[in-house]
Amino acid sequence: MTEPNNLPSNRSDHASHDESGHEPNGKPFDEAANYSASRYRTPDGAPADIVIFTITSRERGTAKKSLPLRQLEVLLIQRKAWPFQGQWALPGGFSKETETLMDSALRELREETGVADVHIEYYGAYSTPGRDPRGWMISHAFFALVHEHALANRRAADDAADVRLFPIEEALEMNLAFDHREILADALHQIRVKMLTTTIAKSFLPEEFTIGELYQVIEAVVPEFEERNFIRKITSTRSREGIIEEVLDSKGEPKQSNRHSQRAAQLYRFTEYVPRLSIYS
């Protein structure tokens, strides 16, 4: 809550967005011509940074079929230019006057991964003075959830040294450019909360998935998650009824998969329903 206020170039406290009732000299502006934003110091850009999460699967080399190891990873790029040249950073880019921040985030995501139709969400602004050596930059943070295979194509096409996936714990220990470590930590906190309170798990799963796969995805994002009777809770408690539903085949029979096990498992899909949570009920 510090409030340094000693630079000559700053806009006064009162000549603001809301001049009404505060204009010190009592002289209202009557028309657009009288308004000049350029009298004041203005930002030097509006960057959008994206934390692109994915969950990678690695088959365990056991004799029998088994569940893959799943790991939460984040896409980082290695900077070629000043500032922070050579350091790893979140992908990002400057927003344009003619687009919304979401537009610019989507553009950046497409450039970085080639995908467009993914879960992407705005979650914060970073404005600490001096955070960017290039000037006054308020950065807008997004996170995106992308399927592993969507990134696999792209990684092969890129210069390998410049764009890479890192396990989340590893990324958090790196010396990232700007305040990207903080932005990344906040993104992780966001998806951990949302993984448990919304149905974003579907962004990491195929359309049709088994209960075991769903459980693994939750675990990959929230390591402390443990629910012994998971299958029963998610499939047969009234309060959660309708979050997921059984998939049936063309004959109306329950559709199953044995991709991870000898015994075939029922396939499910998410519905549109998202339950409302409350600490009071």
Add this chain to the structure above:
Amino acid sequence: MTEPNNLPSNRSDHASHDESGHEPNGKPFDEAANYSASRYRTPDGAPADIVIFTITSRERGTAKKSLPLRQLEVLLIQRKAWPFQGQWALPGGFSKETETLMDSALRELREETGVADVHIEYYGAYSTPGRDPRGWMISHAFFALVHEHALANRRAADDAADVRLFPIEEALEMNLAFDHREILADALHQIRVKMLTTTIAKSFLPEEFTIGELYQVIEAVVPEFEERNFIRKITSTRSREGIIEEVLDSKGEPKQSNRHSQRAAQLYRFTEYVPRLSIYS
């Protein structure tokens, strides 16, 4: 997801925050001197707008003691100057280079209400091109939760016509300046979700409160809230244990209040504990 890209003044797709791996001519910038943000169009300001919520209490004029009527209200200011002169708007102001967005929101809140120590939270950025006639303005939205008495002092001191509280439904039907109607609607959605999933109710309550008061505050924000056995759920279920606790007097006896009723009610206070919610457990 439109992406207009035909203005000459725009920064190119690739000369970005993350130039690495994308610089078309392959020529890296080596030092700060080579970098010039002013080559590109930059924002004309970074305003912060604050949705200041309060809950007003009005005594019902019954013969016996009774619960007050509580209503969720929002503070609006009437603009004196272009643009949107004379229209009602959210209080707000331009952020300075030397402060964070939170600093500028707190400064604005203090100017508007005289209070500083309140719950205030960032919840979004508004960037639709053309949303502000003064130029390229990405607005940062905060909401604040303030006690009624904190605003009462201030309202008396202000020019009465310029600053006022409006019931939330009424405010949503007004022709507000800029895109403030959308910003307000989003704020309302935010506090409705947070009222049920966090302990922000405490921002509208005295330190020590009765179950009836808590219930009323929740109702004022979330009209559809109904919980017949509320007292039992909040005081004697294991999973919610520790959200609130009984207040004891100096002798260690339960402390009670009869401010709203003949029969005295037990006083409670919030603890630090906030339960973690999950759709899967």
Add this chain to the structure above:
DNA sequence: TTAATAGTGTCTATAAGACAGTATAGA
């Protein structure tokens, strides 16, 4: 004595939590 709020008793249905047991089928 009554109105208005605060709280308890009690019943049924549902859910949580623990953990042992059965089911399946490819290697």
Add this chain to the structure above:
DNA sequence: TCTATACTGTCTTATAGACACTATTAA
């Protein structure tokens, strides 16, 4: 036949949800 996953049975305790009932006390 073994192994890894996918379930189901069963028991105890906790919670949800409904609703009738008692408690308190200033007006």
